[in-house]
Amino acid sequence: MQREEKQLEASLDALLSQVADLKNSLGSFIYKLENEYDRLTWPSVLDSFALLSGQLNTLNKVLKHEKTPLFRNQVIIPLVLSPDRDEDLMRQTEGRVPVFSHEVVPDHLRTKPDPEVEEQEKQLTTDAARIGADAAQKQIQSLNKMCSNLLEKISKEERESESGGLRPNKQTFNPADTNALVAAVAFGKGLSNWRPSGSSGPGQPGQPGAGTILAGASGLQQVQMAGAPSQQQPLLSGVQMAQAGQTGKMPSGIKTNIKSASMHPYQR
Amino acid sequence: MEAPPVTMMPVTGGTINMMEYLLQGSVLDHSLESLIHRLRGLCDNMEPETFLDHEMVFLLKGQQASPFVLRARRSMDRGGAPWHLRYLGQPEMGDKNRHALVRNCVDIATSENLTDFLMEMGFRMDHEFVAKGHLFRKGIMKIMVYKIFRILVPGNTDSTEALSLSYLVELSVVAPAGQDMVSDDMRNFAEQLKPLVHLEKIDPKRLM
Numbered sequence: 001m002q003r004e005e006k007q008l009e010a011s012l013d014a015l016l017s018q019v020a021d022l023k024n025s026l027g028s029f030i031y032k033l034e035n036e037y038d039r040l041t042w043p044s045v046l047d048s049f050a051l052l053s054g055q056l057n058t059l060n061k062v063l064k065h066e067k068t069p070l071f072r073n074q075v076i077i078p079l080v081l082s083p084d085r086d087e088d089l090m091r092q093t094e095g096r097v098p099v100f101s102h103e104v105v106p107d108h109l110r111t112k113p114d115p116e117v118e119e120q121e122k123q124l125t126t127d128a129a130r131i132g133a134d135a136a137q138k139q140i141q142s143l144n145k146m147c148s149n150l151l152e153k154i155s156k157e158e159r160e161s162e163s164g165g166l167r168p169n170k171q172t173f174n175p176a177d178t179n180a181l182v183a184a185v186a187f188g189k190g191l192s193n194w195r196p197s198g199s200s201g202p203g204q205p206g207q208p209g210a211g212t213i214l215a216g217a218s219g220l221q222q223v224q225m226a227g228a229p230s231q232q233q234p235l236l237s238g239v240q241m242a243q244a245g246q247t248g249k250m251p252s253g254i255k256t257n258i259k260s261a262s263m264h265p266y267q268r
Numbered sequence: 269m270e271a272p273p274v275t276m277m278p279v280t281g282g283t284i285n286m287m288e289y290l291l292q293g294s295v296l297d298h299s300l301e302s303l304i305h306r307l308r309g310l311c312d313n314m315e316p317e318t319f320l321d322h323e324m325v326f327l328l329k330g331q332q333a334s335p336f337v338l339r340a341r342r343s344m345d346r347g348g349a350p351w352h353l354r355y356l357g358q359p360e361m362g363d364k365n366r367h368a369l370v371r372n373c374v375d376i377a378t379s380e381n382l383t384d385f386l387m388e389m390g391f392r393m394d395h396e397f398v399a400k401g402h403l404f405r406k407g408i409m410k411i412m413v414y415k416i417f418r419i420l421v422p423g424n425t426d427s428t429e430a431l432s433l434s435y436l437v438e439l440s441v442v443a444p445a446g447q448d449m450v451s452d453d454m455r456n457f458a459e460q461l462k463p464l465v466h467l468e469k470i471d472p473k474r475l476m
Contacts, residue, residue, distance in 0.1 A: 171296070172295055172296060172299035172302070172303075172463065172464045172465065173293060173294050173295050173296055173299070173434065173464070173465055173466060174294065174296055174433075174434055175466075177294045177296070177432045177433065177434035178292065178293055178294035178434070178436075178466075178470070179470070179475055180431070180432050181292075181294050181416060181431065181432060181434060181436040182292050182436070182470045182472060182475060183472065183475040183476075184397065184416050184431055185397075185416065185436065186472035186475070187472060187476065188325060188394055188395030188397075189475070189476075190418070190431060191395040191396070191397050191416075191418050191419075191431070
């Protein structure tokens, strides 16, 4: 019993704050329409509508929240009706309801809609029941389809106009530059002054001394360095045959050597 | 002899094969600011890091047609930082579903006598350049936006001229072999940089 009362109070407070927000935004919207109607723009009106719709949404959510007790089960009964001014009531309603009398009560505590509204609602319900479930479903589907088509058309139009507007002035990158830069980083195209295309110039034949047999090969290396560069080729092949079958594995040989030092604390 | 794709080779020895996943693009100079702002918003929150590096590429010519390439990089604005030696393998092509360029990658930090060591080993410098730009990080992804400067007098890093009017943008991840979901993450990140930059996998062999 206690818990339910607390819940009721809490949900009433939430409802009260939501309704107050809604009232404020409605008030500002009306003010805007009445006083600034000559300067009003459609987007501004849309903004106000969006605000109202958002607030109505939150109001709905609050009402649907599981912690809200069913207000339908609560009944409000006026206990005392008096034609005197009630200061408390004035304060609580911000001066709108000065007297809790028999004129005010039917309007404020009403639960049934207006007779005209009730008539219209009855009319609508009989119409809806008359159509039949299948026809109603078909109508719903066609409405959904039309809405989605419309949305698609609008978004396509928006996308096309945006890209068309941006393309001429906002070129933020140049694909040719991308290719040039990537080529420069990958194999030095355009970087070396004496080798404009980055291809090898008077390349010195590499020595396989980087292999795992460093110590053993050092003697061989000294022999090689003594020879002139042009004679390196035959020496090279001689050395390679001496190192049993390392030719094909040269790059991987280097890799294994370097790998052993790779567990360095400050790798980038 | 063409080495088999590294991901198929068994893991022997103590180290794991690390692969570099790479996406590249470029941005024109006047759009650099907007790109930097967007990256600052998207990437991990840290002080914007700039770098000025001098990279030298060394070649070892053997009997095979393709020389062996090693890249040595040193920082010009951070004194005392170690030199960085890097080996990059051939990009693994063939898998159309992989969104990034994948290649084998070995990174080592070295001391300052790296160039002497490489020359003694028989490497010869093929080309060099200066890279100046910004570095961002997002998790394991590294985003570098830098300008490449050509060195006019070999060995003199003061006389440089910009190679083009664009900055190169690189999104890279170094991860153990076999983790292909990394490329999906990279592609998602690259989507967020459109339409400023189009990061894509560019095959360098196509540009030769």
